[in-house]
Amino acid sequence: MNPTTHDHLETPPLDPIAGILAIILPGAGHLYQGQLKRALLVAGGILGLFFGGLLIGGIDVIDSRQDRLWFMGQVLVGPVALATDFVHQNHFKALDPVTGVPRSPKPGEIKDPSTGEWVVGPAGSRPPISKSLAKMNEIGILYCTIAGMLNLIVVIDAAFPSAGRVRRGRVS
């Protein structure tokens, strides 16, 4: 086999601390490695997509109970996604008065503090959140899930420093 560029370079070491930091907060792994610009761009891109998805579809797009499969992708963003889901499940859901299952409110419903159930509120009352439907829900979920998938790439890049870049012989 002819010698190639990467034969002359050492295999990039594993950097588990950077990998773990990247899981905790997008960009933190690269920041730990001293790559400030890369860290800022990564954090801006991933968190921008994640919060962009929340802005488009509302907090309803992060739902570990109703959209479990999508949430498996979204949770790759890290604790931010878990915290968002916690807030959604515990502060914006209440029990259905008939089935007793936690759910999002319907239009005109408010939470009864004494029973923890949704009840029909007085005329003109608004529920704490509006459930997103159709395209806005789909696109919001897509934004947040893609943010998670991208963070997986970032975590791998942080845990295996510059493996892809070294392999191409373009080390800066």
Added chain:
Amino acid sequence: MIGPFSPGSILMGLELPLASTGWRPFLDPIDLHRQWFLLLIPLAFGISLTYRAVRVATFEKYWLKVLILTFQVVLAMILLGVGSYLFIQVAVPMLLPMPE
């Protein structure tokens, strides 16, 4: 329950500045149901921004590369849409014509 300092109440507090519009950011979905396809552009930009950030060795011409990738993603999605339309509306009726 939503207490005075709970995360829920903090989010709900965002309602106040936009009370006149009725839209509560992060709580209500935005009303872009007719222009939903425009949301593809910031999505493609966000993907390009992050992907290029981990791919490039140096940040020389970084933003140009980001814009090119954004354009490529959007163009690919448009072509996929056109291709799907032609397949369903033209190719399938030719291959499997409906009985008269």
